[in-house]
Amino acid sequence: MCQLLGMNCATPTDINFSFRGFSQRAGITSDHSDGFGIAFFEDKACRLFVDNQSAVESPIADFIRDYPIKSRNVIAHIRKATQGKINLENSHPFVRELWGRQWIFAHNGDLHQFNPTLTGRFQPVGDTDSELAFCYLLDQLAQRFRQGHPTLQQIFDVLKEIAPKIAEHGTFNFFLSNGQALFSYATTKLHWIVREYPFKHARLIDLDMDIDFSTVTTSEDRVAVITTEPLTNNEIWQAFAPGEMILFKDGKILQQVLTTVQRLEMEKKDPSLVRKTKADPD
Amino acid sequence: MCQLLGMNCATPTDINFSFRGFSQRAGITSDHSDGFGIAFFEDKACRLFVDNQSAVESPIADFIRDYPIKSRNVIAHIRKATQGKINLENSHPFVRELWGRQWIFAHNGDLHQFNPTLTGRFQPVGDTDSELAFCYLLDQLAQRFRQGHPTLQQIFDVLKEIAPKIAEHGTFNFFLSNGQALFSYATTKLHWIVREYPFKHARLIDLDMDIDFSTVTTSEDRVAVITTEPLTNNEIWQAFAPGEMILFKDGKILQQVLTTVQRLEMEKKDPSLVRKTKADPD
Numbered sequence: 262m263c264q265l266l267g268m269n270c271a272t273p274t275d276i277n278f279s280f281r282g283f284s285q286r287a288g289i290t291s292d293h294s295d296g297f298g299i300a301f302f303e304d305k306a307c308r309l310f311v312d313n314q315s316a317v318e319s320p321i322a323d324f325i326r327d328y329p330i331k332s333r334n335v336i337a338h339i340r341k342a343t344q345g346k347i348n349l350e351n352s353h354p355f356v357r358e359l360w361g362r363q364w365i366f367a368h369n370g371d372l373h374q375f376n377p378t379l380t381g382r383f384q385p386v387g388d389t390d391s392e393l394a395f396c397y398l399l400d401q402l403a404q405r406f407r408q409g410h411p412t413l414q415q416i417f418d419v420l421k422e423i424a425p426k427i428a429e430h431g432t433f434n435f436f437l438s439n440g441q442a443l444f445s446y447a448t449t450k451l452h453w454i455v456r457e458y459p460f461k462h463a464r465l466i467d468l469d470m471d472i473d474f475s476t477v478t479t480s481e482d483r484v485a486v487i488t489t490e491p492l493t494n495n496e497i498w499q500a501f502a503p504g505e506m507i508l509f510k511d512g513k514i515l516q517q518v519l520t521t522v523q524r525l526e527m528e529k530k531d532p533s534l535v536r537k538t539k540a541d542p543d
Numbered sequence: 544m545c546q547l548l549g550m551n552c553a554t555p556t557d558i559n560f561s562f563r564g565f566s567q568r569a570g571i572t573s574d575h576s577d578g579f580g581i582a583f584f585e586d587k588a589c590r591l592f593v594d595n596q597s598a599v600e601s602p603i604a605d606f607i608r609d610y611p612i613k614s615r616n617v618i619a620h621i622r623k624a625t626q627g628k629i630n631l632e633n634s635h636p637f638v639r640e641l642w643g644r645q646w647i648f649a650h651n652g653d654l655h656q657f658n659p660t661l662t663g664r665f666q667p668v669g670d671t672d673s674e675l676a677f678c679y680l681l682d683q684l685a686q687r688f689r690q691g692h693p694t695l696q697q698i699f700d701v702l703k704e705i706a707p708k709i710a711e712h713g714t715f716n717f718f719l720s721n722g723q724a725l726f727s728y729a730t731t732k733l734h735w736i737v738r739e740y741p742f743k744h745a746r747l748i749d750l751d752m753d754i755d756f757s758t759v760t761t762s763e764d765r766v767a768v769i770t771t772e773p774l775t776n777n778e779i780w781q782a783f784a785p786g787e788m789i790l791f792k793d794g795k796i797l798q799q800v801l802t803t804v805q806r807l808e809m810e811k812k813d814p815s816l817v818r819k820t821k822a823d824p825d
Contacts, residue, residue, distance in 0.1 A: 305632050305669070306632035308631065310590075324602075349586070350587050356638075360666060361667060382664060383640065385643060387588070407663075
């Protein structure tokens, strides 16, 4: 399985503190060492850094830890391959353009017998079920909103309908962002925290490092951090309920809903959905 | 105007020597200091690094100069903005997915009154004519080959038909790659060289640096380098003729054709093609 880290902020903020703790899990405090990726939005543009080396050993991850890229929407992923190849095209986050905006997606989980019909507009480059789920989500959005970019509320309403259906096939914790906001969904495990004025002190779990956020922020700042496992041990992190979808915008919750996730029983599975081969699940 | 650097190789090769010379033109030996970008294919996946700082000052460019990423297809771009914003979404190369492959594109030039009809499948994220031309090219390819990925020859045949039409609107020197090969086209200025066994010594023009390629290569290696202005002063670079399109694969020329480029005269211009506002041309 993999781990996810997301950040959504009111003002452009660097993710260095959180990424330092998170990336320790890529071989030091945990064993998610089969590649990593991180995407930073700057307005509509997106910078994506991926590597098939671990976030502990990768020179690119080293560079990211030291270079404070300020962004309002960030998605990071560290990978532990359970099946499938450890190569660059299977590294999360994945990126596609839709309606003149970049969209980024990362997934933690394992989808079984998931074989949706795609129109061909978005096709996986690698062979993960994660990228296939991303292409399916965008395909559905593109088909339902042919006239152009819908509102965040409209997107949320479609996602809360589709995500539980994909989750019938397995664990489906994911982040999706178009640079305006961050959509998050958990079927098993995600945690979130919002840091805002008055900012306090935080201490990482995975590294002997702490920060007094009040010395590096202003009253305008507000930051939501969402991650698989809490990153600090002196703050209160909220756990997502199974099936919970949360839309973060400007560092706070804009929409929140609890969906019903039902796992498909084997006998109910449609044979046409069964994939003959299955690569890296997350 | 901007400058382009491309590399197409028989075996994965790093571009550090060429990029060191090329990036000097981003403020030291020339003034192309309004951002840079470089994309490396690794099989079907693509790593893209862009910055709106110059390739001389950018910490990302610094990282690239020191980190030997091996690739068979590389496209780099340094920018001198003549119009338009210096921001990340206007940085070349641009990337899109088509037929389950990443496609990258970079352009040097300035297109006037270029306003093609797009289906909406590929839409510019930024406001450059370059990204618009890229979206138009992919849109045309997607429409003509609905069944899936055509052969390189089929793509070449479409590009040699469309590129001169776009070039009616201005200077259109570009690179396009899907990771299998590198398509290049010049209306005003590009130069190429193929380095192969027996490898020789090369000396950069823009930096006091030289290399004996015979010490770092094998007889299997073959590298085509294509760039706006020659990078070395002791090798023979070939100039593209105006309207020449060359397809490089495995470090050598696979196809080469001379197209006829005619500039539109003002009175012939269709008013529907006239854009009211025009952003960064290259």
